[in-house]
Amino acid sequence: MRLLTVSVLLATTALAGCAATSASGPASSKIEAQAALKIEPVKTNGGKTAGLDYALIDINSAVLNYLGDTTSTTIAGSFGGGKGGIPSLPLGVGDVIQVSVFESQAGGLFIPADAGSRPGNYITLPQQSIDREGNITVPYAGKIRASGRFIDEVQKEIEERLANRAIEPQIMISRLTIRSAQVAVLGDVNNAAKIQISEGGSRILDVISEAGGLSAPNVESYVTLTRRGRSARISYNHLIATPAENIYVAPNDTIIVERERRTYMAFGASGANGRFEFEDADLKLADALGKAGGLLDSRADPAQVYIYRTVSRELLVKLGANVSKFQGEAVPVVFRANLRDPSTFFVASKFPMQHGDIIYVTNSTATELYKFLDLVGSVPSTAADVSANARSTRLNIKNF
Known part of the structure; x- marks a missing residue:
């Protein structure tokens, strides 16, 4: 009977502990335990998790010389x-043209001998569109191929076809509408x-x-x-x-x-975390940090400000880096800015931001220490609660 009572009390204590540390979802251990398949990162011989290799570059004036021009295509x-x-524009299907035929004197093919008073020895043919087959039609010359040819070429061919019928014909073609x-x-x-x-x-x-x-x-x-x-x-x-x-x-x-909405993200010990729009034509690192609220005095380590970006392999080659460890033309790079160095502020005011950059500001060592001390400070009260529960359990057993 005593064994049963102890079991009940221990179960009650365990349940109380669970209630004190309730969560809004399943524990990570339960998620792992109930998974039908678990795929873990492969580790290298040195025990390092195989992932994405990256290069770490400290920001300085020499680096700026290779970051100014971000134009990749021309x-x-x-x-x-x-x-x-x-560029010359040849005639094309759908273009609307007008053909005028000039003769040196009246009495020819197009200008009758009794023409009377007229502004000149020429006739203007009705407007026409170059048909789907690319042709135009000129009386007594027939169908003329026009599409894909320049105006002077078509004029010359028409003149040649009319040479034996008209009196010294001269042709003028005007393109009225360009549709091709x-x-x-x-x-x-x-x-x-x-x-x-x-x-x-x-x-x-x-x-x-x-x-x-x-x-x-x-x-x-x-x-x-x-x-x-x-x-x-x-x-x-x-x-x-x-x-x-x-x-x-x-x-x-x-x-x-x-x-293309140009944005960057800021995380860590910055004044504000999230996604921010450039808004400026040429956003610099110093401006980006300012838009993100700067660095938190109580948390940030000014010497460890990072910018995550993918750059071209060519950039690393220009910087004299050994790129043999990287495959492909795009290389992940982490730029580091040491804002404890006064001169780095001048560099930060010239360092160009790019769309998709991620700024991460680390916590200072002192901040991590304070977190640890807070954790240590919470241990005595937890231990006291456990001791009190143990004494209460013993008293209940004796009374039973």
């Missing part, structure tokens, strides 16, 4: 045309549309302007030019600042303007 370099002349030389402008513009290319030449910014301009902030806008299966993408601000990138567009080009 439109002019991909397609050319930044400094070239105005258009550019599609899509995305974050105010009036997405197909824009007709001017015969005087249209550049990227020209057609974006004709589409109503941007509907998103300049700093968050990126322009992609697609031509014959190839694409290149740059920021809108870089396009404006670099005239060579503002190249002439070509027929059937597609220009897509996209808004």
